[in-house]
Amino acid sequence: NAGVMQNPRHLVRRRGQEARLRCSPMKGHSHVYWYRQLPEEGLKFMVYLQKENIIDESGMPKERFSAEFPKEGPSILRIQQVVRGDSAAYFCASSPLGQGTEAFFGQGTRLTVV
């Protein structure tokens, strides 16, 4: 049973480009959460999605950031017009029952904006 799969593991983008981060949840999990981690800090909640629905996006910046979890395929976190401050590790977690507290985390995507 594969764990939560995130790709790419590392992503370098120039300022102004778009970044697309993908997350495939564990088999049987239909709840996905995205977190951002800055160096030497804990994780910060961004968004919670179920299949085809955004449940809570209160932690996500209003501009440039969007997330989706389509009926088929992985969840996508999209950052448009990236800026240096977007450089961080982005983690995806999934859970089977909507209990984000017992979610399993992927290995993260490390985004570097140059």
Added chain:
Amino acid sequence: QQQVKQSPQSLIVQKGGISIINCAYENTAFDYFPWYQQFPGKGPALLIAIRPDVSEKKEGRFTISFNKSAKQFSLHIMDSQPGDSATYFCAASRSSNYQLIWGAGTKLIIKP
């Protein structure tokens, strides 16, 4: 009120010693307190968790102590091993909510 304060920021312990990491919270509505272990380049992995109906939970060498009145909880690692060297995060949430509020992390180094 949403914060979880974690200390120390870093900790060095001799092999075989006891590692102790502390966390404090403000929101009395929190009722789930997990600890996560993160190795460099990896995602966080759930280590152990506690709910406020018990004051202590033990799993192998890892113990959570919980003090509801003081709004504090701590992780104890007994007989610490070099393989325990990692960053440890405490977190808190409400059962009715799915958002984990994370501490800032403690970088633990176990010296052989």
